[in-house]
Amino acid sequence: MISAQMLIMRAMAGWLVLRFGVLGPLHIQKGEEQVTVRAAKQRTVLALLLIHRGGTVPTERLISELWDHDPPVSARGTLQSLVSRLRRSLGEDRATDGRLLVGNASGYAFALPDDASLDLQEFDQAVAGIRARSAAGPAADLADDLADDVDRALDLWRGAAFADVPASPRIVVERTRLEEARLALWETRADLRLARRLNDEVIAENTALLADHPLRERLWEQLMLALYRSGRRHEALTVYGDAERLLTAELGIGPGEGLRRLHGQVLAGSVPPAAPEPRAPRLSASPAQLPPAIPDFTGREEELARALTVLGRAPAGGSAPTVAVSGMAGVGKTTFALQVAHRLRGNFPDGQIYVDLWSGESRPQAQSPDEVVLRFLRAIGMTGRDVPSDPDERVAVYRSALANRRILIVIDNATDEAQVEPLLPGGPTCAVLVTSRKPLSGLSGARHIVLDVLSAGQALDLIASVVGPDRLAREPATAAELVDLCGRHPLSLRICSSRLAARPHWTIGTLTKRLLDERLRIDELEYGRKSVRASFTLSYEALEARARRLFCLLSLVEAEDFAAWVAAPLLDTTVREGEHHLEVLVENQLVQVAGRDGAGQTRYRLHDLIHLYSGDLAERHIPVSERRDAVARLLGAWLTLTDRAHETSYGANFLLNHGTFPRWPLAPAYVGQLLADPWAWWESEHRSLVAMVAQAARACLDEAAWDLAVTSTTLFGTYGYLGDWQTTHETAFAATVRSGNRRGEAIVMSHLAGLRIYQQRHTDALDLLAPAADTLARLGERRAEALCYVAMGIAERGRRDRRRALSHFHRGHELLRDRGDALAEAHVLLHTGQTHLALGDLMAAERSLRSARSIARSVDGGPLEGYIDHWLGSAHLGRHDAAAAAEAFSRAVTRVSSIGDARAEAMALQGLAHAHLQSGERDTAEHVLSLAGAAAQRIPDSATATRTLSGIGRLLADLRA
Known part of the structure; x- marks a missing residue:
């Protein structure tokens, strides 16, 4: 037997013909010898190289194709081993002249010898020739000349393209393209046969083809035409009915225009005869005007496949x-x-x-x-x-x-x-x-x-394709940082890659450091004729004046994303007009849609680089005073919404003292619609609230910073956002201290103390409350001082000094008396009753709690009524009035669950379980405790959730003992 190496050498010398085939299972023929490539990944490598027909396929692209973007650490070495084994399968070694598999610094290529053949190449050339000749005139004129060409092209096929090659993104795309071209040739053959009146051949072939391609309307149309011209009009109409039912069932639409028109002609007996049409005027030029494609194109495989599938399909339909x-x-x-x-x-x-x-x-x-x-x-x-x-x-x-x-x-x-x-x-x-x-x-x-920005992996692939994978491998963490600094933006990444390629003495870290300064980053993203600034400027300068101004002012929004209403205060206009200009920016791809939030608002954001560009334009085109006014209006709008959200939730200004920062008015009807569910709005906006407090503090707008922080306290407490509570209040506190704002400083201290109480750090809370109360007393802020005393009472009760707690509550009540603040008074009476209950004085407890409930009801106290009902239920339990206790706890559950306060809901359900247990309803009590456990699991703060679940667990254990 002749060795494989000798076969290759003879083939190179012209003795034997090398033939490669992919239009079916992978096929390699050397003269009379057939070579089998048994390993699946070797077949994939060979197929990918054959597709590129001598062009170099980058190593990274081969790895991506073989392992579907999730390569093992050893991928590069494994690929080298695959190539080496493939060379052996083909009879190559390093001593062979004219090697088929050629490796270079960037990847591998398959050097197909001049006298070798590849059925893929032959097919594409045949298709191009057939299309060129078809375009020269109608099918009837050239039917005899083209028929043999079409038959030869279709005879190249031995089955499905790449039949035994594992699917990879490029293989799938190429397989789809080829199958589409094959179908188009079958349709061309049918047209040619119809033109030559070979109707029986069309009927036989199209019937078989439709079994595999039933949605191909052109095949149905040709079959109908062949049947009609064969004198089988009834069968032609039956075929139309079959096509109509199938297309409607599969696609939800009926046949297209061509099939419907032929159906009408068959019914009317007016089908045109098979006669040549007038020859169209010839046009000589075949333009090739495409600019060159970049050789190191990276990513976008899914989008490429979609585009190639749509544009590469054979002509069908009317457009x-x-x-x-x-x-x-x-x-x-x-x-x-x-x-x-x-x-x-x-x-x-x-x-x-x-x-x-x-x-x-x-x-x-x-x-x-x-x-x-x-x-x-x-x-x-x-x-x-x-x-x-x-x-x-x-x-x-x-x-x-x-x-x-x-x-x-x-x-x-x-x-x-x-x-x-x-x-x-x-x-x-x-x-x-x-x-x-x-x-x-x-x-x-x-x-x-x-097209969106690239994934992190695709971005790294792009850099590697330009600077080389080895350079990237030396600084993987820095390369990842570079990708982040560029926002995975393709033009920015290509500019950076080009700069690195032109400066081999630079490390990736050298360029990364230059990009860290946000003020200069856009200027750094320029190389040769490529410029990120120029690219963005084309979009910006296409805008009219108001949209340009909004784009600049959006750079002032430091929140991660924002809702449409933000445009109104920035432009000092209506929400409707602001949203219109915002959508213009979206259409021009300067603002991105980030999704929808829980309140039903569309969220918008600026890409990081566009945000920097917008800020640069704002500094150049909008005076400092106007920028400061825009920020003030934005903060004023935030305060309008947080005030209204708080009041909608609690029925009034509950336990808050506000600052003097001017509110910016949004239309009441719009605010009412936006805050129909205030808790959903608050939940959606809490991250933005944190960002706006920080922005106000940095802008030295301390009054806005502390007011926005304390107005958000109810949000943070209800949803357990303790970290946000801490962050916003520490930020606001620092701002008030810097500006000498004693009132704001004291009020923020009192709300920080509220956080400490929530965390059961009662002594720390008292350390904050005492100086805050003194400051507020000196400033004559009686209401704020009173609320400090109430908080001091809660803290003392937490330390189990209940008598001292009562004295603080009484002092707070005295300061609030006759001030007309019903909710604050009800709040003091609630805690007074709760403390009497802890002391075992049930009568005093119930008296205070009933007074609190009466006052809260008179002003629609919202969730406060639920908290009062909870402790009234506890008082009823103390008197062994299980029925009254169950009623009170049930009311509490309804109230607190409506605002999403999972902690209060779990505690109220525990109380309800106690009431059922006191009534001897053990099964009901156990069921209610399971509901309490479910509510406790929704408590955002893990420490509070753990404590609550622990209490529920102990009660369940006692119940089942």
Whole structure:
């Protein structure tokens, strides 16, 4: 037997023919010898290299394909081993001249010898030739010439493409493309046979094809036509019925226009005979206008597959396949579109025409569609005398010229749908790929692909493809930091990669340090003709004045995301107008939609780099005083909403003392709608509240900082956001101390003490409350001083000094008496009654609690009534009035659960369980305790949840003992 090495050498010398096949199971033939590649991953590597036909496939891309973006640590070594074993399977070694598998610094390539053959290449060439000849005239004129070509192309197939090659992203894309092209050839063969009146052959083949491709309407149409022309009109109508039922069942829609039209013709007996149509005028040019695609394109596999599937399908239906690609500036729309277009060149043998609708100036130039149509007509070979002067006639001639041609039309950087619509072909033979920063949602029939920033892994792959994987491997943590600083923004990453590639003496850390300064980061993101600032500026300068101003002012919002109402105070306008300008920014990809929150609001955000760019513009174009006024209005709007949310929840201003910072008025109807569920709104906005307190403090707006912090206390306490409570109050406290704001300082201290009480750090709370009460007394702030004494009483009760607690409550009650603050008075009486209960004085406890409940009811005390009912229930338990206790605890559960206070709900359910136990209803008590346990598990603060669950557990254990 001749050795494999000798076979290869003879093949290289022309003695034996090497043949490779992927149109079916992977096939390798050396003369009479067949080579089998048994390992699945080796077959994948070989298939990927054959697809690229001599082009280098980067190592990282091969790894990504083999392990689906989740490679093992040893992936590079494993790939080298796979390549080595594949070489042995092919009979290669390092001593062989003219090696097939060629490795280089960036990856591997398959060097197909000149006298070798690859069925994939033969098929693509055959398809291109067939399409070119078909475009030259109607099928009837060329049927005899084309039939053999089509048969030979289809005979290349031995089964499904890459049948025994494991699926990988690129294999799936290529398999889909090839199968689509094969189907298109089958349809072409049927057309050719119909033109030559070979109806029986069409009936036989299309019937078999429809078993595997039942949604292919063109196959149904050809089968109907063949049956009708064979004198089998009834069967043709039956076929239409079958197609209609199947398409409706599978797709929810009936047959398309072509199939319906043929059905009508069959019914009327008016089907055109198989006769040649008039020859269309010939156009000589086959333009190839695509700019080059970048060789190190990275990521976007899912989006690529979608675009290739839509644009690469065979002509069908009445309109050209169209894909509209949108995304923010610098996200890689043009790069993506060119990658798609170059991969599809073989599908469009009559050429590819390209136009960039931006002229390269600093501002987009709305080129006339009429001018672009003229350029396109010249590109496809039409001379000046043949071009009409009337714009509408020119578009009609343009569409007529494209009617029988396979041309890919790439329209880059479209401003709006009006620029694109006149450039769309009239029929299905061409395809259109459009890019725009706007979504172009009004473009009829277009499939939309929105490009976002890259994933972290794709971003690292991009850097590695430019600077080399070894350089990246030396500084993995720093490379990850670079990705974060660039916000995974493709243009920024490519600029950074280019700068590193041009400066081999730089480490990645060198560039990362230069990007750390936010004031200079945008300026650093520039290299050659690439500039992030210039890219963003194109979008910015397309805006009208008010939208530009809003874009600049949004840089002042330091929250991670925000709701639409934020635009109103920034612009000092209505919510409706502010939201309109905000949506303009969204359409122009300068603001991103981050999702919807629990209150039903749409959340918006700025990409980190756009936020820096916006801030730079604000500093340049908006005076400091106007920026400060905008921040003040924004904080005033926040205070308006937090005030109203608190009042909606508690029925009044419950236990709060406010500052003098001016509120900014939002429309009452809008506020009422927004705060229909105040707790949902608060839950959605708590992170933004923390950010705004910090922003107010940094802006030296201490009055706003402390007022916003203390107004949010009820949110933090109810939902257990103890960290936010601590952070906002420490921030506000520092701001008031810096500015000498004694009143604000004392009130913030009292609310920090409330946090300490919540944490059961009662002595720490008293250390804060005593000086706060003294300061407030000197300032004449009687209400605030009274609330300090109430808090001191709660702290003393926590330390079990109940007599001292009562004295503090009495002092607080004296200060509140006759001030008309019913809720504060009810609050004092609640804690007085609770303390009497702890002392065992049931009569005094019930007297105080009933008074508290009566006052709270008179002003619709909301959740306060629930807290009072809880302790009334405890008093009834003390008197062994289980029925009254159960009623009170049930009322408490209803009240506190309505505001989402899981801690109070769990405690009230515990009390209700005690009441049922006191009545001898042990099963009911056990059920209620299980509900209490479920409520306790919803308590956000883990320490409080643990304590509550522990108490419930002990009670359950006693119950089951």
